[in-house]
Amino acid sequence: xxxxxxxxxxxxxxxxxxxxxxxxxxxxxxxxxxxxxxxxxxxxxxxxxxxxxxxxxxxxxxxxxxxxxxxxxxxxxxxxxxxxxxxxxxxxxxxxxxxxxxxxxxxxxxxxxxxxxxxxxxxxxxxxxxxxxxxxxxxxxxxxxxxxxxxxxxxxxxxxxxxxxxxxxxxxxxxxxxxxxxxxxxxxxxxxxxxxxxxxxxxxxxxxxxxxxxxxxxxxxxxxxxxxxxxxxxxxxxxxxxxxxxxxxxxxxxxxxxxxxxxxxxxxxxxxxxxxxxxxxxxxxxxxxxxxxxxxxxxxxxxxxxxxxxxxxxxxxxxxxxxxxxxxxxxxxxxxxxxxxxxxxxxxxxxxxxxxxxxxxxxxxxxxxxxxxxxxxxxxxxxxxxxxxxxxxxxxxxxxxxxxxxxxxxxxxxxxxxxxxxxxxxxxxxxxxxxxxxxxxxxxxxxxxxxxxxxxxxxxxxxxxxxxxxxxxxxxxxxxxxxxxxxxxxxxxxxxxxxxxxxxxxxxxxxxxxxxxxxxxxxxxxxxxxxxxxxxxxxxxxxxxxxxxxxxxxxxxxxxxxxxxxxxxxxxxxxxxxxxxxxxxxxxxxxxxxxxxxxxxxxxxxxxxxxxxxxxxxxxxxxxxxxxxxxxxxxxxxxxxxxxxxxxxxxxxxxxxxxxxxxxxxxxxxxxxxxxxxxxxxxxxxxxxxxxxxxxxxxxxxxxxxxxxxxxxxxxxxxxxxxxxxxxxxxxxxxxxxxxxxxxxxxxxxxxxxxxxxxxxxxxxxxxxxxx
Ligand code: SF4
Numbered sequence: 001x002x003x004x005x006x007x008x009x010x011x012x013x014x015x016x017x018x019x020x021x022x023x024x025x026x027x028x029x030x031x032x033x034x035x036x037x038x039x040x041x042x043x044x045x046x047x048x049x050x051x052x053x054x055x056x057x058x059x060x061x062x063x064x065x066x067x068x069x070x071x072x073x074x075x076x077x078x079x080x081x082x083x084x085x086x087x088x089x090x091x092x093x094x095x096x097x098x099x100x101x102x103x104x105x106x107x108x109x110x111x112x113x114x115x116x117x118x119x120x121x122x123x124x125x126x127x128x129x130x131x132x133x134x135x136x137x138x139x140x141x142x143x144x145x146x147x148x149x150x151x152x153x154x155x156x157x158x159x160x161x162x163x164x165x166x167x168x169x170x171x172x173x174x175x176x177x178x179x180x181x182x183x184x185x186x187x188x189x190x191x192x193x194x195x196x197x198x199x200x201x202x203x204x205x206x207x208x209x210x211x212x213x214x215x216x217x218x219x220x221x222x223x224x225x226x227x228x229x230x231x232x233x234x235x236x237x238x239x240x241x242x243x244x245x246x247x248x249x250x251x252x253x254x255x256x257x258x259x260x261x262x263x264x265x266x267x268x269x270x271x272x273x274x275x276x277x278x279x280x281x282x283x284x285x286x287x288x289x290x291x292x293x294x295x296x297x298x299x300x301x302x303x304x305x306x307x308x309x310x311x312x313x314x315x316x317x318x319x320x321x322x323x324x325x326x327x328x329x330x331x332x333x334x335x336x337x338x339x340x341x342x343x344x345x346x347x348x349x350x351x352x353x354x355x356x357x358x359x360x361x362x363x364x365x366x367x368x369x370x371x372x373x374x375x376x377x378x379x380x381x382x383x384x385x386x387x388x389x390x391x392x393x394x395x396x397x398x399x400x401x402x403x404x405x406x407x408x409x410x411x412x413x414x415x416x417x418x419x420x421x422x423x424x425x426x427x428x429x430x431x432x433x434x435x436x437x438x439x440x441x442x443x444x445x446x447x448x449x450x451x452x453x454x455x456x457x458x459x460x461x462x463x464x465x466x467x468x469x470x471x472x473x474x475x476x477x478x479x480x481x482x483x484x485x486x487x488x489x490x491x492x493x494x495x496x497x498x499x500x501x502x503x504x505x506x507x508x509x510x511x512x513x514x515x516x517x518x519x520x521x522x523x524x525x526x527x528x529x530x531x532x533x534x535x536x537x538x539x540x541x542x543x544x545x546x547x548x549x550x551x552x553x554x555x556x557x558x559x560x561x562x563x564x565x566x567x568x569x570x571x572x573x574x575x576x577x578x579x580x581x582x583x584x585x586x587x588x589x590x591x592x593x594x595x596x597x598x599x600x601x602x603x604x605x606x607x608x609x610x611x612x613x614x615x616x617x618x619x620x621x622x623x624x625x626x627x628x629x630x631x632x633x634x635x636x637x638x639x640x641x642x643x644x645x646x647x648x649x650x651x652x653x654x655x656x657x658x659x660x661x662x663x664x665x666x667x668x669x670x671x672x673x674x675x676x677x678x679x680x681x682x683x684x685x686x687x688x689x690x691x692x693x694x695x696x697x698x699x700x701x702x703x704x705x706x707x708x709x710x711x712x713x714x715x716x717x718x719x720x721x722x723x724x725x726x727x728x729x730x731x732x733x734x735x736x737x738x739x740x741x742x743x744x745x746x747x748x749x750x751x752x753x754x755x756x757x758x759x760x761x762x763x764x765x766x767x768x769x770x771x772x
Contacts (some may be wrong), residue, residue: 010147013104013538016077016169016186018314021047024728028052032063032318034311036684037318040281041247042066044187047314048074048170050204067211067324068245071750073204075287076102076173078125078164078614079196081711082156083130084111084139084441085174086588087598088661090140091558092763095199099144100540102202106147106164107137111669112594115404115438118446121470126142126381126443132554136546145540145641145664150459153533154435157181157374158408160188161264162526164294164607167282167302172199176271176658176683177374178464182279182741183264184286185302185315187247190276190508190683192661194690194762201766206752210276213246214323217254218724219332220326224321224350225514226384227262228376228461228482230329231269232337236347237327243275246324250280251317255333259520263379268375271461272655274681282315293411294520336485338467338501341457343581349495351484353494362477366457367448369399369490370470371483372433373440376461379412379526384518385487386421389428392491392597395511397504400493401459403430403447410435414529415522435533439470442591446471452699457495459486466583466657468610472591484516490674557596559693560767561668563760564722566717569715572673575639575646576622576632576711579614582650582677586610586682588666597662606649608632615709625710634672647674649707653682654695664691668761674715676732676745678704689753694718696730699744706743711736721723722758725751 024047029036029567038046043745050073053322060066079101081089085108112133113126131680134151141148149159157180164171167185172178174196180189189207198205215234221227230679234248240432246596248270250263255381257268263280270278282302283293290299306315320341342497348356357364370383372376382405405425407413413435417420432435438444440462450456453475460470465478479495490497503510528534548555578586596603609632622635631637639646648667655663655676667675674694680700688695698704707713712735721728726749734741749757756762 006451007015010537011297014164014166014295015301016166018168018301020313021168022305023118023315024049024052025312028056028538031056037322039248039249039321039323040315041187041210041212041279042312045072045074048076048242050075057600066209068209070209071207072207074170074198074207075204076103076172077171078159078169078201080106080108080156080164080171080173081174081196082111082175082177083107083109084597085135085162085193086364086596087133087555087660088665089196090137091598092193093144094546095558095763096197096201098201098768099542101144101146101200105139105200105539106535108150108154108159109134109137109151110155110436112443113151113434113436113438114443114445115406115433115448118431119152119197119432119434121507127151130595132552136555139544140546141536141546142700143546144542145538147535147538148587149535150533152410152434153535154409154411155437156619158377159411161261162409162411166290166295166298167286168305172205176661177276179270179275179392180264180374182266182267182277183260183283183290185280187277187279189659190271190659192659192664192683192687192690193685194661197763197766200291200629203766206333206750207276210247211245211324213243214274214326215250215660216252216326216328217250217331218328219254220257221331221334224336224485225331225334226336226484227258227265228282229334230331231266232339232480232759233329233334234327234348235269235272235339235345236337238273239271239345240343240656240680241259241274243270243273245548246275248275248278249317250278255280255283255296257331258285259378259380260285261380264378267378269344274653274753276503276682281317288521293524295672310439315470316649322499322715330604335643337483338479338481340479342465342467344463344480350498353383354498357495360599363455363457364495365493366495367450367457368400368402368458369440369473369486370404370406370458370460371486372408372436375463376409376483376711377406377412378409379522380518381416381418381483382412382421383459384484384516386424387518388484388487388513389412389424390515393428395506396508397491397511398429399490401490402488403428404433404439405430406433406438406440407435410529410533414527418524418527419522433644441594442469442472443594450475451741459489461486464657465574468676468707469585483704487514488557490553495503553599553602554595558598558600560764561760564692564758564766568719569645569673572645572713573639574635574649574707574709574711574713575672576608576611576648577614577707578650579612580651581618582611582654584655584660584663585657587655587663588660600665600669603662604669605633607636607666616681623709635668640671645673647673648672649674649704649765650675650677651704652678653681659683661687661691664688669695685748689749689756695758696745698745704744706741707734708736721747721749722754726754
């Protein structure tokens, strides 16, 4: 596989800095003692520490209790950003006044492309509709030396796997499914834009040292079971909170049997259980994948490292490495699974799905089957689905449900086109959408007609299925499954159809699918695709001007948030008490709102509009002190105008879902100072601190019941805690009906994060340091 010219030039910047990492690993071994056995995640993370001694020894019982204790100050190798989150990341980066990014970076235009009729019409329409934003991103990329992947070039995680991910790499991505790159042995972590800015300006990026959850794979997949089923099953075992604070590290003999892209799928959906990231060790299938994607020299370098003595082998775990927890999955007995609706951890084995549908009275038919996306559009996925379509065509069947295919990148699209896979889908009635997120992120002009709120089902091979995510209809139940299973089920249109056991009637008699077969990699190599969809080179050009029109409704330069007052908060008010699930979609909805990602005042109009009022069960109905009611953003704006700062009270896993930093920026912009919850999702908790909002958890969860909307709240101990770098306790004094009660809270503020809050935001601090 020869290296295309554009990649040849860039291969140096795409190769992890192996000599430096090996040297660091040596330092880490010295600091911790040579007998200390390390997991793979520890090897890669600790080799990216700015100062191993400081991070690994302070507050960790002399290096014995690093996991869950140490604050790691890391220097990632690379940053990737998608178009929706890149806007705010770049606006923040620009306010630091640097001429170029400190590490290689890429921008991928994928989230803002609507899916409807097919790539040929959808893509030009979306480009026209978002021109101002794409022009902004492209000009900023050129100015600061960021590789720019234009609209239609592919979905961030697929492009990253094909071009940037590599064994031993550490990268940050401004998207929660960044861990997809772990399929190729990288530590890849989803973050908000402010965190990405740390790496872009060469400031260390801080992470509480994660615990390590080992997933031991034994046996080998066969028949209908696919890598997707590994993670669907694991999500069921762990639940949406089970991975919080952990890196999921796969190991065991079953690893050797998986394709590189299959491993990517497993890592992608580790985001659904809240894991910091997921990764696989360097494996036999990585080598042909790296060669096929024109990165032979990286494969060779990785093979060289893998042949070093174990003490220097950066790319696999030490043989006696100890995991904080181990889950074993036997691939040989693994059944296909279907997860959903409304939450990715509601996992049902295929054999039981029919009875669960009947018991729960879920719809027995479904309107659309959607395959592909960043999660499942590999050559293996698509050729397995293609084989199902061919079986059905030979039996004279046509899909009963609408059938959509989203290729993850131009490279995979062009390859599938050349190999006639796409024409097989199209001639069966399928619609091939643009190489972009489309329906996965609510950019779906759905035309098959269920009314808003009406219960209906769809099946997708995507990763996330919160209410309203795909078509803006909270009645739509999105069931997650492998592409091959969805393809087969689309021919029956029935949610209770089990292609492993059931038949479909045809004029020639009953037809039953055989288990799908596919190919891990294309025998003729990957096609390069359209040259206009290749990235621009990552070389800075200071002469480029980045223009933001002051009258724009899509982009607005950022004003710094005010610093923390020199006093405690004396009269915050509870803006809203949220009941139940509160995801980043709840706090900052996607779909049509994506167009305002670069305009903080405009996108703030959607703040918390999906949140359920704990007192009344209404969605997006907030009550002011005088009893009048209005939408949550309206009340927040009214209070902001009055100078009334506020807090939100919420339940568990507040901010689960994505890395969307707007879910922190918007409340901050509107006057939010504290979020008080039973627990937080990791990325969101960090995002809040970066934007100067204090996330607090209840010391006693039952205190959630003490608070109501509009209660007046004062802080006690917060200022001292911030000034003491996180050492101290914070209490909230709640005043209502002339009475005061005290709520004890917990926090996870590190010294650096206290600095962010005191300065008003992390960016304020970075900008101040830049000026000093
Ligand atoms: Fe795009 Fe969906 Fe993947 Fe996110 S999960 S990157 S929205 S395809």
